[in-house]
Amino acid sequence: DGGITQSPKYLFRKEGQNVTLSCEQNLNHDAMYWYRQDPGQGLRLIYYSQIVNDFQKGDIAEGYSVSREKKESFPLTVTSAQKNPTAFYLCASSRGQSLSGEKLFFGSGTQLSVL
Amino acid sequence: ILNVEQSPQSLHVQEGDSTNFTCSFPSSNFYALHWYRWETAKSPEALFVMTLNGDEKKKGRISATLNTKEGYSYLYIKGSQPEDSATYLCAFPPIKAAGNKLTFGGGTRVLVKP
DSSP states (O other), X not given: OOOEEEEOSEEEEOTTOOEEEEEEEOSOOSEEEEEEEOTTSOOEEEEEEEETTEEEEOTTOTTEEEXXXXXXXXXXXXXXXXXXXXXXXXXXXXXXXXTTTOOOEEOOOEEEEEO | OOOOEEEOSEEEEETTOOEEEEEEOOOTXXXXXXXXXXXXXXXXXXXXXXXXXXXXXXXXXEEEEEETTTTEEEEEESSOOGGGOEEEEEXXXXXXXXXXXXXXXXXXXXXXXX
C-alpha cells in the first residue's frame, strides 16, 4: 500500500541534543512538508520541499533543519536551538507543487517530548 | 500570515442528528479551500479541495459548500454517527505560486454521542 511512514511514533529529547524525525513516502509525490501541532493551535508549517535537493522555510523554521536527498525521504532534525520542541510533528506530501488543487497526504505523526 | 478561523472549536452531537460548522478565510485572492478529517490515533485525511465560488462537494453523509466572496465554507454532517467523531480541519493556501503553503485553522472537534 502506498503511503507516508513516520518514525518513531514517540521520541524523547534530552537538553542540548539534536534529534531526527524520519519521513518516507512511496507515493512518488514531488512535494513534502513538515507541520507541527501544539495543543489548541492549528497545524503550522516548519519546512517544505518541492523537489529533490531543494527546500524552503515555512512559518516556524527556527531551530529546525531538513534535507531532501531522495524524492522519497524528507527527514526533520530538531536542533538544540529549538527551545520548545515538545509537540506533535506531522509529515505530509502532495503530488504536485501547487496546493490550489492538490490535497495533502499525511503520515501518522511523531510525538516529541523533552526529558 | 493570513488567518483561517474555525467555529465552533468543539461540539457534541447526538447520534442521528445533523450538524454543521464553519471555516472563515480571507476572501481576497482566493485560490482553494481544503477540508481534512482527523480521527484520533489516525492520520489526517483529505475530504474536499474546493476551488470555485458556490461549489458544493459531497462524500457520503458529509458535504461542504463554499462562498469565496464572503470568505466562508460550511461543512455539514447529516445523520451523525459515532464514526464521524473527529477533528475537522480547514486550510487555505495564501498564494497560488508553486511551492505553496497551507494555513490551517484550529479545527472543529466533533464528538458524536450514541
